Amino acid sequence: MNRQIVKLFGFIVVLFAILVGFTSYWSVFDAKALKEKQANKRPLLEQQQIRRGRILAADGTVIAKSVGKGKGDAKRFVRRYPEGSLYGHPIGYSFVKYGDSEFEQFHNDQLIGEESEFSSILDQLLGHTQEGNDIVTNLDPVAQRVALSDLEEAGFGAVVALEPSTGEVKVMASNKPFDPNRVPYEFGKLSTNEIERPLYNRATQGQYPPGSTFKVVTAAAGLESGRITPETTIDAPGTLEVEGQPLNNDFSESFGPIALDTALTNSVNTWFGQLGQQLGNDQLFETMEKFGFNSIPPIDLPEDQVEESGVFSEGRALTARDPVDLARVAIGQERLLATPLQMAMVAAAVANGGKLMKPQIWNRVIDPDGRVVDRLDPSEYSQPVSAKTAEELTTAMEGVVTAGTGTNAAIPGVQVAGKTGTAETPGNKACGGGVDENQAWFIGFAPANDPKIAIAASVECTEQFGNDVAAPIFRDVAEAILNGE
Amino acid sequence: MSSARNRELAALVPVAILLTAGFAAVFSQESTRLDNLSLIYGAYFLAICVVTHIYLRIRLPDADPYLFPLVALLTAFGLVMIYRIDDSLARDQANWFVLGLILFALTIQFLRDYEVLERYRYTIAAIGLLMLLAPRLPGIGQQVNGAYLGIKIGPLAFQPAEFSKIAIVIFLASYLRENREVLIVGARRVLGVTLPPLKHFGPMLVVWGASMFMLVFIRDLGSSLMFFAAFLALLYVATGRFSFVVIGMAMFTVGAWFFASTVPHVHDRVEIWLNPYVDPQGTGYQILQSIFAQADGGLFGKGFGESLITIPGTHAALLPAAQTDTIYSLIVNEVGLFGACGVILIYLLIAARGFKIALLASDGFSKLLATGLTAVFSIQAFVIIGGVTRVIPLTGVTLPFISYGGSSIVANFVLLALLLLISDRARREATQPRGRALSLGES
Numbered sequence: 010m011n012r013q014i015v016k017l018f019g020f021i022v023v024l025f026a027i028l029v030g031f032t033s034y035w036s037v038f039d040a041k042a043l044k045e046k047q048a049n050k051r052p053l054l055e056q057q058q059i060r061r062g063r064i065l066a067a068d069g070t071v072i073a074k075s076v077g078k079g080k081g082d083a084k085r086f087v088r089r090y091p092e093g094s095l096y097g098h099p100i101g102y103s104f105v106k107y108g109d110s111e112f113e114q115f116h117n118d119q120l121i122g123e124e125s126e127f128s129s130i131l132d133q134l135l136g137h138t139q140e141g142n143d144i145v146t147n148l149d150p151v152a153q154r155v156a157l158s159d160l161e162e163a164g165f166g167a168v169v170a171l172e173p174s175t176g177e178v179k180v181m182a183s184n185k186p187f188d189p190n191r192v193p194y195e196f197g198k199l200s201t202n203e204i205e206r207p208l209y210n211r212a213t214q215g216q217y218p219p220g221s222t223f224k225v226v227t228a229a230a231g232l233e234s235g236r237i238t239p240e241t242t243i244d245a246p247g248t249l250e251v252e253g254q255p256l257n258n259d260f261s262e263s264f265g266p267i268a269l270d271t272a273l274t275n276s277v278n279t280w281f282g283q284l285g286q287q288l289g290n291d292q293l294f295e296t297m298e299k300f301g302f303n304s305i306p307p308i309d310l311p312e313d314q315v316e317e318s319g320v321f322s323e324g325r326a327l328t329a330r331d332p333v334d335l336a337r338v339a340i341g342q343e344r345l346l347a348t349p350l351q352m353a354m355v356a357a358a359v360a361n362g363g364k365l366m367k368p369q370i371w372n373r374v375i376d377p378d379g380r381v382v383d384r385l386d387p388s389e390y391s392q393p394v395s396a397k398t399a400e401e402l403t404t405a406m407e408g409v410v411t412a413g414t415g416t417n418a419a420i421p422g423v424q425v426a427g428k429t430g431t432a433e434t435p436g437n438k439a440c441g442g443g444v445d446e447n448q449a450w451f452i453g454f455a456p457a458n459d460p461k462i463a464i465a466a467s468v469e470c471t472e473q474f475g476n477d478v479a480a481p482i483f484r485d486v487a488e489a490i491l492n493g494e
Numbered sequence: 495m496s497s498a499r500n501r502e503l504a505a506l507v508p509v510a511i512l513l514t515a516g517f518a519a520v521f522s523q524e525s526t527r528l529d530n531l532s533l534i535y536g537a538y539f540l541a542i543c544v545v546t547h548i549y550l551r552i553r554l555p556d557a558d559p560y561l562f563p564l565v566a567l568l569t570a571f572g573l574v575m576i577y578r579i580d581d582s583l584a585r586d587q588a589n590w591f592v593l594g595l596i597l598f599a600l601t602i603q604f605l606r607d608y609e610v611l612e613r614y615r616y617t618i619a620a621i622g623l624l625m626l627l628a629p630r631l632p633g634i635g636q637q638v639n640g641a642y643l644g645i646k647i648g649p650l651a652f653q654p655a656e657f658s659k660i661a662i663v664i665f666l667a668s669y670l671r672e673n674r675e676v677l678i679v680g681a682r683r684v685l686g687v688t689l690p691p692l693k694h695f696g697p698m699l700v701v702w703g704a705s706m707f708m709l710v711f712i713r714d715l716g717s718s719l720m721f722f723a724a725f726l727a728l729l730y731v732a733t734g735r736f737s738f739v740v741i742g743m744a745m746f747t748v749g750a751w752f753f754a755s756t757v758p759h760v761h762d763r764v765e766i767w768l769n770p771y772v773d774p775q776g777t778g779y780q781i782l783q784s785i786f787a788q789a790d791g792g793l794f795g796k797g798f799g800e801s802l803i804t805i806p807g808t809h810a811a812l813l814p815a816a817q818t819d820t821i822y823s824l825i826v827n828e829v830g831l832f833g834a835c836g837v838i839l840i841y842l843l844i845a846a847r848g849f850k851i852a853l854l855a856s857d858g859f860s861k862l863l864a865t866g867l868t869a870v871f872s873i874q875a876f877v878i879i880g881g882v883t884r885v886i887p888l889t890g891v892t893l894p895f896i897s898y899g900g901s902s903i904v905a906n907f908v909l910l911a912l913l914l915l916i917s918d919r920a921r922r923e924a925t926q927p928r929g930r931a932l933s934l935g936e937s
Contacts, residue, residue, distance in 0.1 A: 010731050010732065010734070010852075010858070010861055010862075010865075011853050012734070013730055013731040013734050014731055014849050014852050014853055014861070014865055015849070015853070016730075017727055017730065017731055017849065017865065017869065018845065018846065018849040021842070021845050021849075021869070021872045021873075021876075022842065024872075024873075024876045024880075025838050025841065025842050025845075025872075025875075025876065027880070027885055028838055028876065028879045028880060028883060028885065029834075029835055029838055031880075031883035031884065031885050032788065032826060032831060032834050032835070032838075032879075032883055033831055035785050035788040035789055035826075035883060035884075036788045036789060036791045036792055036793070036826050036830065036831045036834070037792060037793060037831055039789065040788075040789040040790075040792060043785060043786055043789035044786075044789055044790070046786070047774075048771065048774035048775075048778075048782055048786075049782075049786045049789075050805075050812075051783075051786045051787065051790050051802065051812065052790070054802055054805060054806060054812065055790070055802060057806060058802070058806065078807065079806065079807050084806065085806040085807055
């Protein structure tokens with residue numbers, strides 16, 4: 010019988026080896042996928058045991074903090090947002106039952122003080138409990154408040170303000186805002202409201218026709234490619250026949266042969282339409298892509314909550330190889346869609362001598378002992394245009410504010426460069442389908458000779474023009490930031 | 495002085511140290527002050543083990559030296575885990591540990607000549623079957639999670655299947671010892687398959703079939719799997735006919751298919767095993783949370799006392815039945831894959847020592863009894879660990895010596911006592927071939 014006993018033992022060894030194999034699979038090899046399962050609330054519940062770090066505005070205002078509830082084993086931390094809806098976007102929320110979003114989600118590891126498995130074992134042996142790090146953002150509370158209250162007056166829309174030289178996000182406001190404190194109580198209402206869409210960050214997710222603000226990109230491509238100089242004139246009739254449809258100037262006004270500054274100041278559609286056709290797909294798309302189009306902007310927000318900008322067909326961003334109506338793309342129409350963040354990046358790149366810095370909301374990470382453990386190191390995303398082109402564009406954009414379509418953006422005593430945009434969006438579902446609805450824009454920067462701030466403001470569903478609703482928002486936000494300098 | 499007992503004593507010291515360290519770790523997590531309570535618990539435990547050791551030194555000087563320390567290690571580990579879940583449960587468990595040791599001692603005291611069991615094999619089989627039936631009897635039966643596992647007589651509640659497994663193994667070992675020759679010689683080849691002779695196979699089939707039926711009747715699937723595996727293991731060892739095992743497996747497959755499609759309780763268990771994500775908040779909750787807890791453990795675990803067992807702020811379980819069914823998942827969560835492998839290794843070492851005893855034993859009954867007890871013990875560990883790791887459907891059996899539960903601890907100590915009784919005789923006979931007569935002559 011001994012031979013059989015040995016074989017039986019061998020069988021038991023095999024059985025136990027299977028147990029080791031399965032345990033290894035669950036605990037190590039498949040662990041990451043399991044932790045991300047919808048049904049798995051354990052990681053979130055555990056995070057609730059950790060005092061999540063605070064999120065602060067640039068001046069130290071507390072945007073988010075964790076407060077302890079219960080005692081002993083029942084002790085847990087709950088997120089509180091003292092400023093209410095002011096920073097709902099872009100900070101988002103973090104609750105066990107509803108998960109987390111936006112900045113809270115992107116910076117989760119830092120906020121809970123997540124470290125590698127080995128260093129956490131060391132902490133265990135030394136008896137440390139895991140604690141979260143604080144994050145100081147670049148958000149300017151005064152300007153953020155101005156942006157949101159202006160938007161609430163103007164209508165649904167968004168404002169993004171970037172510091173051109175660093176990419177620091179000073180303002181990111183989206184109307185309709187939401188109060189993260191309300192998420193646990195009315196998540197259903199917040200997430201299903203299809204008109205107001207309060208949980209949707211219009212600054213990064215709102216894809217809107219950019220209208221005439223896009224002419225800055227077209228002009229940049231023209232100057233950068235050498236196709237035009239600031240002195241080059243193009244004959245601009247009142248109407249241009251493109252692809253069988255007339256392309257009109259406002260009031261079909263005819264300008265004759267004019268150069269860039271006149272064309273931009275008066276937002277002459279036929280001038281830019283012809284420039285777009287001369288540039289061709291390759292040159293226009295190359296410049297667009299350098300400005301950030303056709304990619305998800307490199308901001309510190311979760312990729313699924315940041316949309317790309319570009320010429321869209323059936324949900325796909327077209328490339329230089331696809332046939333497009335270049336004359337209409339050049340004036341920000343056709344199937345072109347851009348987010349407010351993207352247009353702020355265009356303004357910021359021009360303001361920064363042609364260099365586009367990666368937009369970032371965070372500024373520094375501070376550990377529980379008060380040490381700065383990480384600090385934003387501004388980095389360049391691309392250089393869409395040369396310093397010379399940037400200067401030429403700036404000059405033309407100054408004309409828009411001093412003598413053109415964007416006079417409401419003017420700030421007394423400060424040189425402002427900018428561009429208005431008004432895209433007609435008749436039948437827009439979000440506006441209730443009215444025929445006179447526009448998407449109103451203003452992008453620009455100030456002071457023009459030494460830019461401190463670049464801003465994009467965009468308002469949905471308005472019957473007014475960019476200069477009427479978007480330019481004043483630009484002015485108020487820029488003033489708030491420049492006064493705070 | 496027996497060298498085996500010295501080795502046993504030496505092996506108990508690290509066990510007591512581990513227990514002390516384990517309690518210290520739990521205490522340090524639960525409160526900021528680290529008092530000397532962990533030392534006191536460690537000392538108690540060591541004292542109890544030393545008393546047991548002295549008893550073994552007197553009664554069974556030649557018995558296997560590693561089995562008791564290995565079991566003590568599992569018990570100590572179990573006590574720490576249960577203490578970490580709920581200190582009042584740990585107090586119960588400690589009492590049962592002592593009760594288990596008392597029954598352990600009584601078994602050794604009164605079953606020194608354990609061949610006597612052979613004489614009462616049908617009585618033992620009948621008692622084993624009756625115990626299985628008892629939970630279904632009105633008045634004393636108790637239903638837990640749809641299964642009739644426990645009985646309650648006055649203040650005394652226990653799960654008879656734990657004891658029944660020992661009774662059935664004794665019966666099978668005894669029956670096979672007597673009939674193995676006939677089973678081998680009388681086997682006939684039918685259609686190319688070697689079949690055992692029905693006449694001699696019958697009684698065993700009846701006992702086994704009855705136990706299987708009752709297990710389905712009381713809905714204890716885990717135990718039925720254990721019993722079945724032990725039956726096949728013994729049949730194989732006794733006859734050496736692998737074909738019998740194949741026939742058994744075939745029977746099992748048919749039976750399992752039959753029950754899975756007719757008995758809703760069995761069908762549900764299999765469904766949950768195959769598709770746990772269908773109802774993650776309901777039927778799939780336990781197995782999914784078990785897996786999630788393991789995923790959270792990683793290589794080294796979160797540390798003693800760090801796992802979440804209930805949803806904070808509520809009494810709702812995050813890891814259901816953490817002190818019994820899913821204690822292994824809790825172990826993986828807190829001490830990681832390495833710790834869990836350590837636990838499996840201890841079970842494997844116990845199995846190795848058990849089978850070693852069977853190899854050393856000279857008579858058929860001892861061999862088969864040691865084999866059967868070791869097999870049923872190992873399979874029990876496999877059934878529950880396999881259940882919570884989704885190797886097989888999750889069924890409620892205890893993790894021997896670790897899970898919370900008096901019946902389990904006490905029954906497994908009786909099982910251990912039987913193994914040590916067999917071991918003591920086998921090792922004495924192995925070291926002194928003509929032992930008894932010679933030493934009698936000298937004295």
